[in-house]
Amino acid sequence: MLDPQRVGELLGVPVEEVTDRGSSHSWTLHQARMADGREVFVKAAHDQAGVFAAEAAGLRWLAEAGPGAPVAEVLAADDHHLILPWLAAEPSTPAAAERFGRELAALHTASPPSSYGASWAGYIADLPLDNTLTDAEAWPRWYADRRLAPFLSRAARHLSESDVALVERVITEIESLAGPPEPPSRIHGDLWSGNVLWSGGRGWLIAPAAHGGHRETDLAMLALFGTPHISYVLGAYDEVAPLAGGWRERVPLHQLHPLLVHVALFGGSYRSAMIEAARSALG
Incomplete structure (x- = not known):
């Protein structure tokens, strides 16, 4: 379901490597390394335009609460992809x-x-x-x-x-x-x-x-x-x-x-x- 070329178009730089990270509900999850060195998280689906639009709108709206809001940034979204920064997971303290x-x-x-x-x-x-x-x-x-x-x-x-x-x-x-x-x-x-x-x-x-x-x-x-x-x-x-x-x-x-x-x-x-x-x- 992931289209690396489209991800590159959305971010303005080619994808160099993709690592699959499983799936959830109707979409697949991926880690992508971009040609400019960025690591991003990509949620991809054949047809989840409404879901991805709602998720992107919700994240952006929550972030409007203020600069310190603990909300992942939306880098790009379309009908088939939602792209966020890759945040390396660690245990809570x-x-x-x-x-x-x-x-x-x-x-x-x-x-x-x-x-x-x-x-x-x-x-x-x-x-x-x-x-x-x-x-x-x-x-x-x-x-x-x-x-x-x-x-x-x-x-x-x-x-x-x-x-x-x-x-x-x-x-x-x-x-x-x-x-x-x-x-x-x-x-x-x-x-x-x-x-x-x-x-x-x-x-x-x-x-x-x-x-x-x-x-x-x-x-x-x-x-x-x-x-x-x-x-x-x-x-x-x-x-x-x-x-x-x-x-x-x-x-x-x-x-x-x-x-x-x-x-x-x-x-x-x-x-x-x-x-x-x-x-x-x-x-």
């Missing part, structure tokens, strides 16, 4: 986790958007996200209507009627479950541990489903699949941008959307975790 927590808090609170949603069509993995911009709705109803309900429909074939009814109850009661009102923040939107790349003593955001959302969503997703040194991330974050009381109890509510996504993508193996999150969200 407590110091890097604390720095990431501070930088994530700054990203969430600096230059906040005026609306929930985004101005581009969204994707999470290769599934579409409804990013409809809205000023009128408070976040709970936006989350229920744009994130929970659509993915409950996608996941329903792997769920029982009682499972569906449980999530529908969360949707119905969302206003009483969501905690104090929060203004929109620039959030990554798919911030599980695999989308934080540790390099150069800090954590870098990659592969976002970015939009104006609730900042607790990013923190809840960090906790979902075992981000290293997460206590350092959360402690540093809370020093910079203190969280509203009860945020820990709301973690399952924010995890419910990504778990529904996993059920939709991968089937019943994620059903138990999704049901547990729904029950915990209801208290």
Whole structure:
């Protein structure tokens, strides 16, 4: 799927060497060495124009929060390629986790958007996200209507009627479950541990489903699949941008959307975790 000639055209310099780095969802992953000595990361696909456009738009929008935002730079993108700098991965450390927590808090609170949603069509993995911009709705109803309900429909074939009814109850009661009102923040939107790349003593955001959302969503997703040194991330974050009381109890509510996504993508193996999150969200 990778077209080295096209990559060279996008970057204005020929590709000298390509190393395949596996695949994910509908695309392949590559490391390319350019004739000018640069090493770049290339995500390539036969036809993922919408996905790559959304990812590039999301990274650029997150970077607009400020010069210190921990966001990988978009070097180029077209319908078949997304090109970022090659960031050599390294293990996380407590110091890097604390720095990431501070930088994530700054990203969430600096230059906040005026609306929930985004101005581009969204994707999470290769599934579409409804990013409809809205000023009128408070976040709970936006989350229920744009994130929970659509993915409950996608996941329903792997769920029982009682499972569906449980999530529908969360949707119905969302206003009483969501905690104090929060203004929109620039959030990554798919911030599980695999989308934080540790390099150069800090954590870098990659592969976002970015939009104006609730900042607790990013923190809840960090906790979902075992981000290293997460206590350092959360402690540093809370020093910079203190969280509203009860945020820990709301973690399952924010995890419910990504778990529904996993059920939709991968089937019943994620059903138990999704049901547990729904029950915990209801208290």
